[in-house]
Amino acid sequence: MATTSVQNIPTVKGASDAAAKAKLGQRSLGQEDFLRLMTAQLQYQDPFNPTDNTQMVAQMAQMSSLSGITEMTSTLKTLAARMSDSGTSDAVSWIGKAVLTESATATADTKGNVTGAVELDAEAAQVKVEIRDAAGNVARAVSLGGQPKGLVDYQWDGKTNDGSAAGAGPYTISVAATDKNGQVVKARNLTWTGVSSVMPNGGKPMLTLSSGEQVLADSVRKIA
Known part of the structure; x- marks a missing residue:
């Protein structure tokens, strides 16, 4: 008996033209696509050379795995959305509080003091802080001496080097640090500032x- 070979597999029909067009831009197969392909494979297989059972089991396992991955992806997206909402909700409780965050601009509190910190990436033999008033003039230059790695708190009473009031501000603060060999140590100024509002920002709440x-x-280091 001659063996019949299948040269051309007829196109599987059943989905509407509209559904077919909707699939044109799809780059990955879904569970329905998997089932449709398996059905076509069974329908048009060579009756004298049917699909091996082992292959069918492997394909079913792939379909099951695809379904599990799809469900897991959906679950992870839901969890990520909830975590994002939770992060924003937590940050909302900061409204009205003061936070310590990186900034070159500072304002005085009700007593005329400016409180902040210098953040050092390594131990420094010399740390200097320079404060300029709203006009850009140097209001105060202070040496904090040698300091360890981390945060170094400071408070300025709003007075210039000659003891007069520096004005209402805002003030611009710059810091410079060097190690015992005179090499630059990375440092940044941190200021205490009140939080006015909070808005969602893709999982990372933005503070105004x-x-x-x-x-x-x-980016907040401390909350008070």
């Missing part, structure tokens, strides 16, 4: 500070 600046919630 009383100074008008906007910073990410995860």
